[in-house]
Amino acid sequence: xxxxxxxxxxxxxxxxxxxxxxxxxxxxxxxxxxxxxxxxxxxxxxxxxxxxxxxxxxxxxxxxxxxxxxxxxxxxxxxxxxxxxxxxxxxxxxxxxxxxxxxxxxxxxxxxxxxxxxxxxxxxxxxxxxxxxxxxxxxxxxxxxxxxxxxxxxxxxxxxxxxxxxxxxxxxxxxxxxxxxxxxxxxxxxxxxxxxxxxxxxxxxxxxxx
Numbered sequence: 170x171x172x173x174x175x176x177x178x179x180x181x182x183x184x185x186x187x188x189x190x191x192x193x194x195x196x197x198x199x200x201x202x203x204x205x206x207x208x209x210x211x212x213x214x215x216x217x218x219x220x221x222x223x224x225x226x227x228x229x230x231x232x233x234x235x236x237x238x239x240x241x242x243x244x245x246x247x248x249x250x251x252x253x254x255x256x257x258x259x260x261x262x263x264x265x266x267x268x269x270x271x272x273x274x275x276x277x278x279x280x281x282x283x284x285x286x287x288x289x290x291x292x293x294x295x296x297x298x299x300x301x302x303x304x305x306x307x308x309x310x311x312x313x314x315x316x317x318x319x320x321x322x323x324x325x326x327x328x329x330x331x332x333x334x335x336x337x338x339x340x341x342x343x344x345x346x347x348x349x350x351x352x353x354x355x356x357x358x359x360x361x362x363x364x365x366x367x368x369x370x371x372x373x374x375x376x377x378x379x
Contacts, residue, residue, distance in 0.1 A: 181288060181305050188213045190250035195236060197223040200279050201255035204289055205229055218244045241265050255279040282306025291316035295327035325360035332368050
């Protein structure tokens with residue numbers, strides 16, 4: 170009798186975390202550099218470690234070193250806040266991941282996402298407003314597809330958050346009022362263009378059911 174087993178889902182908790190210590194990215198390939206750029210853009214101190222000399226964007230430190238089962242420890246500062254394992258060697262990624270778990274350092278594993286203690290969700294952002302989707306490490310392609318769908322079909326979403334914030338600054342908004350805003354297709358059409366000023370004017374002008 171064949172039994173279907175669902176993939177294990179670790180107890181990941183969605184959080185926005187401030188990383189105060191440096192982040193170490195093992196692997197300077199496309200995956201590692203993509204994550205390094207994300208971290209550097211968030212003003213995190215980033216160190217990329219790779220055996221091959223690579224050009225890195227300004228603000229990212231590069232360490233040219235052949236990483237082994239034991240030498241990787243030399244690359245992780247005592248105050249490291251995050252380690253990204255993006256080497257071509259899945260065994261070595263797992264070895265570094267296990268070490269970081271034991272040391273209480275947040276770690277992501279590009280070879281096997283469920284082994285890590287942190288995940289990089291697919292993110293779309295507008296100023297301080299962030300929408301992130303994740304498959305909890307089971308299928309990065311699925312979370313990528315969900316983000317693209319969100320951007321294509323709900324481009325009004327993050328501008329809507331900005332609109333609500335600006336309206337609430339003028340006075341309390343009830344849940345019923347927000348529901349009316351969400352149901353106004355004309356308003357959502359304006360927000361889809363990204364013009365929040367026009368959306369505010371639309372609402373304050375008493376148009377539609379808002």
